[in-house]
Amino acid sequence: GEDVEQSLFLSVREGDSSVINCTYTDSSSTYLYWYKQEPGAGLQLLTYIFSNMDMKQDQRLTVLLNKKDKHLSLRIADTQTGDSAIYFCAVLPGYSSASKIIFGSGTRLSIRP
């Protein structure tokens, strides 16, 4: 089945860019997502990209998809303290019976002054 991997921790300085990386195994994945989970809160859908796209930009967020390497990244420009959270990479597998989004373990982003 599909496997989604991401590093557990990332620390960046306030104002710098954060880049969170993710790899997945199913090359036929259709949609790829980034969710944000703040402490004590549920998951918030940040953005998603369809597999026929290489890049999607939404204000401070840039998603890059490298289908050849099965690599997805989320770049947060001008990182702020409010960006501190756990970021989950997730994919919707491409096989016909796929109905559930598969999540990585999450990357905890911490911001230092």
Place this chain on the structure above:
Amino acid sequence: GAGVSQSPSNKVTEKGKDVELRCDPISGHTALYWYRQSLGQGLEFLIYFQGNSAPDKSGLPSDRFSAERTGGSVSTLTIQRTQQEDSAVYLCASSLALGDPEAFFGQGTRLTVV
């Protein structure tokens, strides 16, 4: 409602007791999903519903877990004879239809089995 609503938000139960978790999806969403998030872990898929039917129950960890959905709306996840390893946050999500790219999550129910 405006979003996915789950209740209770927190539940502490004694080992061996049964618990029932409730999810109220966004109005009009036909697909509903249950996930479990254990401490420091990612999300583990449990079960999904399309309407009232749940074609794929393979994610349920054991036969102590069951879920139902009636009227194509509210869903309940029941855990019988709870064990300490059942302690986790149980998250519910809904989407307009199965396979729709946008799935919205509730705040979750934090279950603690003591």
